[in-house]
Every structure is written in structure tokens, then in C-alpha cells.
Amino acid sequence: MRQSGLVKPPHVFDRVSEWEALVAFVERPLPQAMLGVVSGRRRMGKTYLLRALVEQYGGFYFGATAGTATESLRQFGAALAEHVGSPAPLSFTTWDDAISSLFDLASPGGRVAGGKVSRLVVIDEFPYLVKVAPELPSLIQREIDRHQTRESRMRMLLCGSAMSVMGGLLASTAPLRGRAQLELVVRPFGYRAAAEFWGVADEPALAARLHAVLGGTPAYRRQFLADDVPENLRAFDDWICRTVLSPFSPLFREARYLLAEEADIRDTALYHSVLAAVAQGNTTRGGIAGYIGRKAVDISHPLNVLEDSHLLVRESDVFRAGKSQYRVAEPLINFYEAVMRPAWARLESGQATEVWGQATERFAAQVAGPHFEAVCRDYVIGPGRSLLSTSLGEVGSGIVTDSAERRQLQVDVAVVEPGSGGQRPSVALLGEAKWGTVMGSGHLERLNRARELLAGRGFDTAHCGLAFFSAAGFSDSLRAAAERGGVLLVGLDELYGRAMPIGFVP
Structure with a gap:
């Protein structure tokens, strides 16, 4: 797909509209600095997409890791030095110095040791940096504002998987509110694209079952399962027992990790109970509260956090104003709560075949059925x-x-x-x-x-x-x-x- 002369690399599957939006952002002919925010749950391929963009433009990419403020600042300086071709590491005393220097280098004439920063700058896993340096959004806001009155090539993209953190960057009174020209959420593949990605588009019955369990998360096929795909519908039962239900598979505990990775989730047991309530068919606020033994008013916070994390979605009743129901947005979590969690000890002991054999009705009623409706x-x-x-x-x-x-x-x-x-x-x-x-x-x-x-x-x-x-x-x-x-x-x-x-x- 061509957009402004830049072709999406063939190794980037689907993501046509996302690619076009990113290219349009980078190539927008404004002489001022611009900011974009890219978010999405983990395993959606955000980094894969942004790295492809950086390679096309020769931009600067920095992937943050969990660490102290000092270590993160040192890593940032080393990455920037490598990008600009500096023979010596760039040493910054504070993040204030680092961000100021980054924007200055992206201005016309900004150079270090014969190199220069391109117009595209990607800071990935931004929530890791905000956790240890909460002043970063304010520093970026200051530089964005400062470079509105002077020429700048800067096209900065902040990316992260902690949805509550990324969503808060542009909300309410946040420093970056009103500063972003792009807000892109990288979502799972749609059910048809997922079938193409898994190579099962010619078998709709198999494609529907795969999507009901794993959704459209691209990382699950290649990074997690090394292209282990069921050959046909008859092979699905054996496949699910050796992958999702096997304690030796990386998918086995993935649903737990998805919940634990959200920054705003502290009491994971409570949140699992809320998700289990919805998976069991208790889809109203009152039904969820009754299932977990709490008052409806007491579950407002966990419901809001799960919605902000894109793990739970609230769907309004189109016929009754003010009425709504909740649905688990991540298929793997719904499958875990409905099928795996009730039989966790048995699954850990290697009884996947027996558990799956007894879960036929539960899978149809609590997993495949609601997913099919969506x-x-x-x-x-x-x-x-x-x-x-x-x-x-x-x-x-x-x-x-x-x-x-x-x-x-x-x-x-x-x-x-x-x-x-x-x-x-x-x-x-x-x-x-x-x-x-x-x-x-x-x-x-x-x-x-x-x-x-x-x-x-x-x-x-x-x-x-x-x-x-x-x-x-x-x-x-x-x-x-x-x-x-x-x-x-x-x-x-x-x-x-x-x-x-x-x-x-x-």
C-alpha cells in the first residue's frame, strides 16, 4: 500500500490503515515539532510496526526497559550516541538535559560528531520511563511548546502497552493534553485478518475456534507457538491440549501475565474474580457484584481499571437507555477464566486431555457462544x-x-x-x-x-x-x-x- 511515496514493507502483515496514519504523521509538511501517541495491549505488534517505520525513515528508536532513572538515562544516552554516530557516549545529568538535547538535535543544523537526528523519534515502552521519571511528560510538553515558534523536524512517537498509563498521557489536565497530532491504538487483527494470518481462512470452523481462544493477537502464532498451527478442524483438540492447556507452553500462563502487567492493577485476585464473573455469564454490574460477594458500588474502581486496560468492554443496551452489559475483551483471558482457572491444579499436573474433554459444554456456552455473537x-x-x-x-x-x-x-x-x-x-x-x-x-x-x-x-x-x-x-x-x-x-x-x-x- 502506497502513501506519500512510502511503501509498507511486505513483512508487516495487514496494518494498512495504521501504516498510512503513521506515514501521514511523519510526512506532514509542518515546520514545527509534532507528537504522536501509539498504544495497545501487549503482543499486538506495536514495536514490530514502529521498528519497520524507523527503518524506512532512518529514525531514532529507543526501547526502554524496567530499571532505575539513572540506568535508563544512561541507556538513552548510549542509544542516541550510536544513532548520531558519536564516537563517545552522550552523557546526560538529568532527563531535562536529555529531552532538551534531543529536540535541539532535531532542529535544522542540530548535529553531533558529524551525525544528526532524523525527523522521526520513537520512544517505546514509555511507561517504564514515566514510572522512574514522572517529570518526562512535562519536559516533553515544554519542548513541544518551545518548538512551536521555531523550525523543527521533530516527529516524536511515544509508545507503550500499559493502557491506563498511555491513556492518561492525553487526558484531563495531563501535561501533554492537546499537544498530540496523532493518537493511534494498535488493536488485535479482525476475525477475517486473523484467519489469513494463521493460514486457516479456507476453514472457517477452525478459524472461528482459534479466534474464540486466541483472538487476533499476532504474537501468539510466531513468537509464542513458533508457527504451531492446527492442520485442520480434526487437529484442533490435540493442538489446544499441547499449546494453550499445556503447562509447558508459554500460552499457559499468558492470561495471568496480561493482568499482572497492567500498572493500575494491584489486587490481582479481585480483578480475576471480576473477569471470572463476566466469563460465567454475570454481565451486569449487579450480577458481577453478587458473584464476587461485594456491593455494586465497591466494584466501580476495578471495572473502570479493566475498561481502561482494554480487558473489559461495557456495551450499552441499544433498546434501553442507561442499561449496559460487560464483556471480556481479550479472548484468551475469557478462555482462561471459563475453562482453565476452574481446573488449574489438574492442568498443572498434565491432565489437559481430560480437562478439555469435560469442558465441551462450558467452552460452547461461555467462550465460543458469546465470542460468536461479538x-x-x-x-x-x-x-x-x-x-x-x-x-x-x-x-x-x-x-x-x-x-x-x-x-x-x-x-x-x-x-x-x-x-x-x-x-x-x-x-x-x-x-x-x-x-x-x-x-x-x-x-x-x-x-x-x-x-x-x-x-x-x-x-x-x-x-x-x-x-x-x-x-x-x-x-x-x-x-x-x-x-x-x-x-x-x-x-x-x-x-x-x-x-x-x-x-x-x-
Whole structure:
């Protein structure tokens, strides 16, 4: 992909939009210093991406490590000396001196021993430095402001994996608030890109299971598993027992490490309990509090920290204002809490095959099922968007209360357009998703009933189509309904682009 004449290296998989944003940031023709913040959970390939960018531009890259302020300053001086070609190490007394010198070197004419700093400067693992030198954001802010009135080539990128720290750099009254021209979050690969990355795009059933366990984290295939990929769906059970469930695999304790690495998490037992509650199906604030034996008000902080860390996501009910549910955002953590943690002692003793054999129903209900619902919503937002005849509204899920039947109807996928200018809010799509169930006329009746109830509550449902997503298939009666119109059927082949959806949405 070409952007401003710079081609993304072929070894960087996907990340087209991220690469274009980074190139546009570096090449923006402003004569003043610019700042960018790059964040994302660990194992997403941020360093890999930024190193490729630095290689393309000949920029300066410094990867911080956990250490004291003095040691980190010494390492920074050594790295900068190597970059500018200085025959002697650059010695800085304070970080104030180091940051001032870095910006001065990036100004026209800034040189050291015949070398010069290029316009691109990347400081990776920035939270390590902030921990030992909390004045760094203020020092960078001062230099950014100082170099707004003088010519500078500086294009500085601060990168880190501690999401709570990186998110706080530009928040509220933080020193760097309003100084950044780029804020890029490197997220996991989408489910289709992940299937391509793992080389299983031609087997949607296998791809769906891999994504339900490991998500779209690129490091898990090559760095963690050395390209150990199941050959086909039949090989999946053996593969998961020798990798994720094996005490000798680096993935075995990865979920614990992901939680422990977050700077704002102190009591890991409490946070694991919160995540376990959600994994067990307790998705409301009250349900989570009841599961762990706390009052709802007492879990506000851990919920906020987990959200800030991108380990938990809160999803609003599209039909009921003020109502929401929580979902574990990291598939491996959800798999750990639902399948591994309850049988941890047995897994440590090497009983992976037995544990996995007994976890079939739990995996389907607590891991694959909820994950499949989220993938279906991603499909509607992305590849399936063209199936809707109206503009895309809010995509989410919600509950429709049926007072007459004294029941609640869960709608897994919904597209709702808010009302404006006196118009009623409209519902463009209602969908149900099932991982292990062949869907039939009963599911059609339930969604029809939800549509009727929403119309009675004032929603415009005149152009509302019904969609059914299933990893197990559809009955003949439901297929016949799709052929008559107004009903859409989407299976795994359709989700992964190997077939066209059955039926259409009016």
C-alpha cells in the first residue's frame, strides 16, 4: 500500500490503515515539532510496526526497559550516541538535559560528531520511563511548546502497552493534553485478518475456534507457538491440549501475565474474580457484584481499571437507555477464566486431555457462544454493511421485555438509527446468533415478536429485516423464509467471505 511515496514493507502483515496514519504523521509538511501517541495491549505488534517505520525513515528508536532513572538515562544516552554516530557516549545529568538535547538535535543544523537526528523519534515502552521519571511528560510538553515558534523536524512517537498509563498521557489536565497530532491504538487483527494470518481462512470452523481462544493477537502464532498451527478442524483438540492447556507452553500462563502487567492493577485476585464473573455469564454490574460477594458500588474502581486496560468492554443496551452489559475483551483471558482457572491444579499436573474433554459444554456456552455473537456484530459493522439498505446506525445488542409473556427477548445483533428532527428512532436489523444450535422457525417467531414489541414502544420497524447467524446451520423452514424475503441467513462460510448470505434485508 502506497502513501506519500512510502511503501509498507511486505513483512508487516495487514496494518494498512495504521501504516498510512503513521506515514501521514511523519510526512506532514509542518515546520514545527509534532507528537504522536501509539498504544495497545501487549503482543499486538506495536514495536514490530514502529521498528519497520524507523527503518524506512532512518529514525531514532529507543526501547526502554524496567530499571532505575539513572540506568535508563544512561541507556538513552548510549542509544542516541550510536544513532548520531558519536564516537563517545552522550552523557546526560538529568532527563531535562536529555529531552532538551534531543529536540535541539532535531532542529535544522542540530548535529553531533558529524551525525544528526532524523525527523522521526520513537520512544517505546514509555511507561517504564514515566514510572522512574514522572517529570518526562512535562519536559516533553515544554519542548513541544518551545518548538512551536521555531523550525523543527521533530516527529516524536511515544509508545507503550500499559493502557491506563498511555491513556492518561492525553487526558484531563495531563501535561501533554492537546499537544498530540496523532493518537493511534494498535488493536488485535479482525476475525477475517486473523484467519489469513494463521493460514486457516479456507476453514472457517477452525478459524472461528482459534479466534474464540486466541483472538487476533499476532504474537501468539510466531513468537509464542513458533508457527504451531492446527492442520485442520480434526487437529484442533490435540493442538489446544499441547499449546494453550499445556503447562509447558508459554500460552499457559499468558492470561495471568496480561493482568499482572497492567500498572493500575494491584489486587490481582479481585480483578480475576471480576473477569471470572463476566466469563460465567454475570454481565451486569449487579450480577458481577453478587458473584464476587461485594456491593455494586465497591466494584466501580476495578471495572473502570479493566475498561481502561482494554480487558473489559461495557456495551450499552441499544433498546434501553442507561442499561449496559460487560464483556471480556481479550479472548484468551475469557478462555482462561471459563475453562482453565476452574481446573488449574489438574492442568498443572498434565491432565489437559481430560480437562478439555469435560469442558465441551462450558467452552460452547461461555467462550465460543458469546465470542460468536461479538463476531456477528463485527460482521454487520464491516463486511455485512452493504446488506443494509439504510445508512448504518448504532450496532449492538439489547433486551426487549415481553410483559404479556413475562419474559425477556435477547437480541444479539441490532442496528438502531436514533430519531432526529421529530422522527422516531428506527430499527434496521434484528438478529440472533447461535454457536451450536441449528436455527429454525422458533427463532424466527422470537425475532418477529421482538419486532412487534419494539413497534409498540414507538420504534419505526417498517424496514426492519431479521438476521440469523449460526455456526451449526439452519432448518429447511428458515431457509424457505429467507427465500421469501426479509430474512437473512449467515453461517460461518458467509462470515468469512467464502459464500454470499442467503436471503436479503429490505
